[in-house]
Every structure is written in structure tokens, then in C-alpha cells.
Amino acid sequence: MSAIQVVPIEWYLLLCTVLFTIGVLGVLFRRNAIIIFMSIEIMLNAVNLLLVAFSSYLSDSKGQVFVFFIMAVAAAEVAVGLAILMMVYRNTKSSDIDMLNKLKW
Amino acid sequence: MIKLVWLVPLLPLIGFVIIGLFGKKLSKGIVGTIGSGTVMAAFAVALGIFFELKGGTQKEFTIELFNWISAGKLSIPFSFLIDPLSSLFLLIITGIGFLIHLYSTGYMSHDEGFSRFFAYLNLFIFFMLLLVLGSNYLIMFVGWEGVGLCSYLLIGFWFKNTAFNNAAKKAFIMNRIGDLGFLLGIILIFVTFGSIGYHDVFEQAKNMATGNPTLTAIALLLFVGAMGKSAQLPLYTWLPDAMAGPTPVSALIHAATMVTAGIYMIARSNVLYTLSPDAMNVVAVVGVCTALFAATIGLAQNDIKKVLAYSTVSQLGYMFLALGVGAYTGAVFHVMTHAFFKALLFLGAGSVIHAMGGEQDIRKMGGLKKYISTTHITFLLGTLAIAGCFPFSGFFSKDEILAQAYEHNKLLWFLGILGAAMTTFYMFRLYFLTFHGKFRGTHEQEHHLHESPKSMTIPLIVLAILSVVGGLVGIPAALGGTHFLEAFLSPVFEFSSFRIVQAASHETEYMLMGIATLIMILAIYFAYTVFVKNNRVPAAEGDETSAIHKLVYNKYWVDEIYENLITKPLNMISEAFYKLIDNQVVDGIVNGVGSTVKWLSSTIRLVQTGNTGFYIFVMVISIVLILFSQLF
Numbered sequence: 001m002s003a004i005q006v007v008p009i010e011w012y013l014l015l016c017t018v019l020f021t022i023g024v025l026g027v028l029f030r031r032n033a034i035i036i037f038m039s040i041e042i043m044l045n046a047v048n049l050l051l052v053a054f055s056s057y058l059s060d061s062k063g064q065v066f067v068f069f070i071m072a073v074a075a076a077e078v079a080v081g082l083a084i085l086m087m088v089y090r091n092t093k094s095s096d097i098d099m100l101n102k103l104k105w
Numbered sequence: 106m107i108k109l110v111w112l113v114p115l116l117p118l119i120g121f122v123i124i125g126l127f128g129k130k131l132s133k134g135i136v137g138t139i140g141s142g143t144v145m146a147a148f149a150v151a152l153g154i155f156f157e158l159k160g161g162t163q164k165e166f167t168i169e170l171f172n173w174i175s176a177g178k179l180s181i182p183f184s185f186l187i188d189p190l191s192s193l194f195l196l197i198i199t200g201i202g203f204l205i206h207l208y209s210t211g212y213m214s215h216d217e218g219f220s221r222f223f224a225y226l227n228l229f230i231f232f233m234l235l236l237v238l239g240s241n242y243l244i245m246f247v248g249w250e251g252v253g254l255c256s257y258l259l260i261g262f263w264f265k266n267t268a269f270n271n272a273a274k275k276a277f278i279m280n281r282i283g284d285l286g287f288l289l290g291i292i293l294i295f296v297t298f299g300s301i302g303y304h305d306v307f308e309q310a311k312n313m314a315t316g317n318p319t320l321t322a323i324a325l326l327l328f329v330g331a332m333g334k335s336a337q338l339p340l341y342t343w344l345p346d347a348m349a350g351p352t353p354v355s356a357l358i359h360a361a362t363m364v365t366a367g368i369y370m371i372a373r374s375n376v377l378y379t380l381s382p383d384a385m386n387v388v389a390v391v392g393v394c395t396a397l398f399a400a401t402i403g404l405a406q407n408d409i410k411k412v413l414a415y416s417t418v419s420q421l422g423y424m425f426l427a428l429g430v431g432a433y434t435g436a437v438f439h440v441m442t443h444a445f446f447k448a449l450l451f452l453g454a455g456s457v458i459h460a461m462g463g464e465q466d467i468r469k470m471g472g473l474k475k476y477i478s479t480t481h482i483t484f485l486l487g488t489l490a491i492a493g494c495f496p497f498s499g500f501f502s503k504d505e506i507l508a509q510a511y512e513h514n515k516l517l518w519f520l521g522i523l524g525a526a527m528t529t530f531y532m533f534r535l536y537f538l539t540f541h542g543k544f545r546g547t548h549e550q551e552h553h554l555h556e557s558p559k560s561m562t563i564p565l566i567v568l569a570i571l572s573v574v575g576g577l578v579g580i581p582a583a584l585g586g587t588h589f590l591e592a593f594l595s596p597v598f599e600f601s602s603f604r605i606v607q608a609a610s611h612e613t614e615y616m617l618m619g620i621a622t623l624i625m626i627l628a629i630y631f632a633y634t635v636f637v638k639n640n641r642v643p644a645a646e647g648d649e650t651s652a653i654h655k656l657v658y659n660k661y662w663v664d665e666i667y668e669n670l671i672t673k674p675l676n677m678i679s680e681a682f683y684k685l686i687d688n689q690v691v692d693g694i695v696n697g698v699g700s701t702v703k704w705l706s707s708t709i710r711l712v713q714t715g716n717t718g719f720y721i722f723v724m725v726i727s728i729v730l731i732l733f734s735q736l737f
Binding site for chain 1: 713714715716717718721722725
């Protein structure tokens with residue numbers, strides 16, 4: 001019995017759902033681009049945590065391998081995303097996404 | 106020689122390609138030489154084929170060149186059928202074709218479209234040869250359409266004249282009506298027999314009962330095609346208008362060869378016709394009506410080419426009369442003699458027009474025999490031949506047709522002889538008004554009068570000789586002949602021969618010949634009295650003496666009737682459809698689709714607000730909805 005299985009699976013599920021919901025609500029209701037970005041990361045990691053938990057409970061290492069991939073991709077995504085945010089800030093002197101509404105109809 | 110038959114149509118095709126591609130760069134002499142030379146070479150091969158066929162015992166050869174169409178049950182080889190009938194037509198087409206090519210080198214020498222003319226003429230010869238050589242109905246149809254195309258191109262040869270273009274279109278469209286019948290006939294043949302090769306179709310048809318309704322339908326549909334191409338009632342009106350083309354074209358296409366395609370087709374399908382007596386009666390009645398009807402119109406025409414055109418329609422009517430009474434040999438015989446004398450008459454008329462500097466109205470001619478004696482003598486010989494004077498070629502062929510008609514039905518014979526009397530009258534009216542009396546044209550025209558060059562008179566002389574002696578191949582037994590042509594063609598008409606009525610006795614035949622000759626002499630005498638002794642000249646335009654004269658002069662107003670009965674209602678319907686269906690319905694649908702899309706896009710694009718928060722919100726809501734829709 002590994003360390004992960006000390007905690008029952010339902011708790012993992014609950015924790016991940018809460019984390020994911022926090023992420024979604026953060027994305028929906030915050031205006032600051034950096035906060036939205038962090039909320040996205042929370043959602044990603046909620047899913048990562050759930051993958052690891054299920055992988056352990058089902059004795060299938062594929063899930064954990066998958067998490068490594070997600071982390072690698074997320075790292076790349078963060079690099080790009082932060083670079084975009086830097087440029088947005090330099091141009092608008094703000095990180096409020098409501099300023100970014102020039103691209104419409 | 107028979108193995109080389111593919112050379113016959115190939116040579117004119119090569120001529121067409123060379124002249125068509127490089128004609129503008131070559132000199133007129135070279136173009137004329139290539140154009141005439143290829144046809145003459147084809148004639149030489151055709152002559153070889155003819156003699157080989159005449160000498161040999163096998164009378165039917167099928168030369169398969171390649172597999173043309175093969176799809177499912179349908180398999181159509183591209184093959185040629187050589188038998189006495191097609192070899193005879195080969196000789197007529199290439200022989201007369203060569204003479205007319207030769208004539209054209211003189212007649213067209215001042216025309217700027219010289220090379221174009223020869224290209225078209227060679228193409229025409231190619232298609233005509235394809236028409237008679239094919240061993241199935243499809244190849245015939247290809248040739249049939251091809252000659253129609255060339256006819257269109259050549260009628261509208263002087264395309265800067267709108268009237269000529271209209272005449273060309275008229276010919277093409279009227280032919281199309283007939284072609285539809287022909288095409289339906291071919292389809293019905295295929296459906297009935299599962300093949301369109303002559304051999305398969307006729308072998309199967311021979312086992313069918315006489316009067317089989319399908320056979321009758323096939324025969325009638327094919328006849329509709331023949332009506333269009335060979336200018337029979339009610340589709341004849343294009344032929345007189347086709348005289349808009351250059352005169353050699355009128356001689357070659359609209360007198361000697363193309364218009365006889367219908368006769369060839371029926372003679373080729375004689376098995377089908379022999380088995381459907383009803384269709385044959387229709388053919389005979391249409392033929393004799395056309396012969397009579399066109400002859401009456403010919404009586405009052407003043408344009409030298411128009412008279413000859415109506416005469417052609419009338420003579421084609423005789424050929425159909427012959428086919429209708431089962432005298433297939435007589436019809437083919439008349440095709441041959443008619444090709445000689447009508448080509449001669451047209452070329453003679455061309456020579457007259459050439460001398461008159463383009464004038465075609467016989468009221469402005471007269472007394473031309475002094476100035477153009479070669480043309481005069483050859484034209485007289487041609488006139489005597491068409492009138493059926495003994496021993497010219499027309500006498501034998503016309504006599505054969507009338508004798509068979511007499512055996513078949515006395516009324517047909519009577520109408521035929523009536524038409525023959527009128528033919529003699531209008532031809533001599535034409536001859537007397539053109540060559541006798543005083544010159545009625547202007548002074549400039551009188552100074553311009555000159556005999557045509559050698560290249561034009563030589564074909565006239567050759568054709569005149571043929572018109573005189575051409576009948577000798579078909580001297581009937583009553584006159585001590587053996588009728589070479591009948592013996593030669595007998596393998597083709599073998600099946601039908603039991604139906605061909607033999608003229609009852611030599612006495613009857615002598616009597617018929619006597620009557621025909623008597624009527625001819627009377628008609629000539631009548632024409633002589635009116636136009637030479639009394640020097641009558643036809644009245645000027647709009648000055649017709651009587652109601653009947655007016656009716657005939659205006660060609661029974663048939664063109665006007667067609668115009669009002671068919672063309673105008675058709676135009677009205679198309680106008681109505683254009684305004685209602687096209688402008689309202691079709692355009693409405695197309696424009697409606699366009700404006701709906703435009704309205705929708707202008708409305709929906711407002712959703713794209715540019716507010717990122719809104720996008721994310723919509724995205725999340727959508728994902729939630731999709732997930733929930735997956736649950737249930």
C-alpha cells in the first residue's frame with residue numbers, strides 16, 4: 001500500500017473538484033490577467049492530482065507518465081503566456097483583460 | 106484495295122488538317138492542289154475498291170479498324186462496311202467532290218476565305234465518307250452530324266452577311282429536328298436488337314413478322330431524320346435558303362451528296378422498311394407530295410439558284426417515292442444520275458453568275474448563249490437530262506421510278522408524271538430566260554460577260570458527259586439492256602427484292618415511256634412558246650398577275666406560316682418563361698440565399714464583442730452544457 005492510498009479516493013476527488021472550481025471561478029470573475037493565468041494553472045494541477053491518485057489506485061503507471069507530459073507542456077505554456085502578458089503590459093500599462101477588446105466585429 | 110479503305114476518308118481529313126492549320130501561310134495554288142488532290146486520291150482508291158468488288162465473288166467486307174466504344178453490353182467497333190451500295194456512294198462522293206473542288210479553285214479564286222473554304226470542303230468530304238462507310242448506325246450518325254456542321258459552316262461562309270448567317274442557322278436547326286428522330290430511331294434499334302451494327306440488326310429483323318409495330322416505329326423515326334437531311338415536307342424550307350452559300354457548295358452539299366444521305370440511310374435499312382409497309386407508304390406519300398409541291402414553287406421563282414434548289418427538293422421527293430414503292434435500285438440510280446445533272450446545273454448556274462458579276466436574277470439575264478457557249482451547251486445537256494429526255498441519264502432513272510410507282514399505285518404515278526411535267530417546264534423556263542432572247546441586264550454587265558476559266562469549264566464538260574451517258578448503267582430490260590446497276594446492287598437489296606414489283610410487261614413500260622416523253626415535249630413546247638416566241642419575262646416584284654401566281658411566287662407562305670405558327674409562339678413562351686421563371690423564381694432563389702446569409706452574418710457577428718471575459722464565460726458554460734448533455 002503506497003503512501004497515496006493512505007487517503008481514500010473520495011477525498012482526492014473532493015479536493016480536486018474544489019481546486020478545479022476555484023480555478024474556473026477565478027478565470028470567470030477576475031479581471032487581472034495574471035490571476036486568470038494562475039487560475040488556469042490551478043485547474044491543470046487539479047487534474048494532475050486526480051490523474052496521479054487514480055493511477056495509484058488502479059496500479060496503472062500510465063497516468064503518472066501522463067502527468068509528467070502535462071507538466072512539461074504547462075511549463076512551455078507558462079513561458080509563452082508570461083511573455084504575452086509582458087508585452088500586453090508594456091503596451092497598455094495594465095494587466096486588466098477588459099482593456100483587450102479591440103478585436104471585435 | 107479493299108483493305109486500304111481507311112485511306113478514303115483519311116485523305117480528305119489530312120487535307121483538312123493541313124489546309125486548316127497552315128492554309129493562311131500557303132499560296133492559293135498549293136491550297137487548291139492539296140484540297141483537290143486529296144479528294145482525287147480518295148477517288149482513285151474508291152475506284153479500285155469498286156472494281157475489286159465488282160470482279161470478286163464476295164460482295165460484303167467489314168473492315169474493323171479499332172474498338173471504339175465498349176461499356177457493359179454495348180460494344181461498338183469502329184469499322185467500315187464495303188458493299189456495292191457504299192462503294193457506289195464512295196464513287197459519287199469522291200468523284201463529284203473532286204470535280205467540284207476543281208471548279209472551286211476557279212470560282213473562289215478571288216475570295217479572301219479561299220483556304221477556309223477548301224478546309225471546310227475537305228472536312229465535309231471526310232464526314233460524308235464516314236456516313237456511307239460506317240458499318241453501324243452510330244458511325245453513320247457521326248458522319249450525319251458532321252456533314253450537318255459543314256453544311257452550316259459553308260452556308261454561312263460569307264459570315265459578314267446577316268441574312269446568310271440566318272440561313273445557316275435555319276439549316277442547322279431544321280436538321281436538328283430531323284436528327285432527333287434519327288437518334289431516337291437508333292436508340293430504339295439498340296433497345297430492340299441489342300446492337301446497332303447493320304449486320305446484327307438486319308439478321309435479327311429478318312426473323313420478325315411483317316408489320317411489327319416496333320419495326321414500323323423504328324422505320325418512321327429514321328424517316329424523320331431523312332426528312333430533315335433530305336429536305337422533305339415539312340422540313341424542306343432550309344434547303345432553298347441554303348443557297349446563300351457559295352455555288353460549289355450548293356452543287357456538292359445541297360444537291361449531289363449530303364441531301365441524298367437520307368436516301369442512303371433508307372436504302373441501307375431497306376430490310377427494316379420492307380418489313381413495315383405502313384412506313385413505306387408514308388415514305389412514298391411524303392416523297393410524291395414533296396416532289397409535286399416543290400415543283401409548283403419552282404415554276405414561279407426568279408432566282409437561278411432558287412429554281413434549282415426547289416428542283417432539288419422535288420427530285421429528292423422522287424427518290425423517296427422510289428424508296429416508298431420498294432424501288433430501292435431506282436432510288437439509288439436516281440441519286441447517281443441526279444448527282445451528275447444537278448451538280449452540272451448548279452455549276453453551270455455558278456458559271457452564269459460568275460459571268461454576270463454576281464447577278465442571280467434570271468429576269469436580268471437573257472441571250473447569254475452568245476457569250477458563254479460552253480456553259481450554255483453543258484447547261485442545255487443538264488436541262489435535258491433532268492427533264493428526262495431520251496437517252497439522257499435522267500430518262501432511265503426517272504422512268505424506272507415512275508414505272509415502279511405505276512405498278513404500285515396509279516395515283517402515285519399520275520402525281521409523279523405531273524411533277525415531271527412541271528420539272529420540264531420550269532427547267533426550260535430557266536434555260537430560255539437565261540440563254541435565249543435579248544440581254545436584259547445593265548451595260549456594265551454586258552461588257553463584263555465572259556466565259557469562265559478552264560478550271561471551271563472542265564468540270565462542266567465532264568459532268569455533262571456523265572449526265573448524258575450516266576443512264577447507260579441502268580438500261581431496263583424493255584429497251585434491251587441488262588440493267589448493270591440492279592445486278593450490282595442486288596446483294597444489298599436481296600431480302601427486299603421479293604417485294605420489288607417488276608414492271609408487268611414491256612408493253613406497259615413502252616406506254617409509260619411514251620406518255621412521259623410526250624408530256625415532256627409538250628412542256629418544252631409550252632415553255633418555248635411563252636418565253637421565246639412571246640418573249641414573256643416574269644413580272645417584277647410585287648406585280649404578280651393572279652392570286653395563284655402570287656401564292657406560288659411566295660412559296661405558299663410556308664416560311665411565314667412556320668414563323669407565325671412555331672417561331673413566334675416559341676419566342677413568346679420563352680419570353681414568358683424568361684420573365685416569370687428565370688427573372689422571378691430562379692433569380693429570386695439565388696438572390697434570396699445571398700441576402701439571407703448577409704442578414705444573418707450582420708446580426709450574428711455582433712456576438713463577437715472583443716470582451717475576453719465574455720468569451721471565457723461562454724466557453725465554460727458551453728463545456729458544462731456539453732458535459733451534462735453527455736451524462737443524459
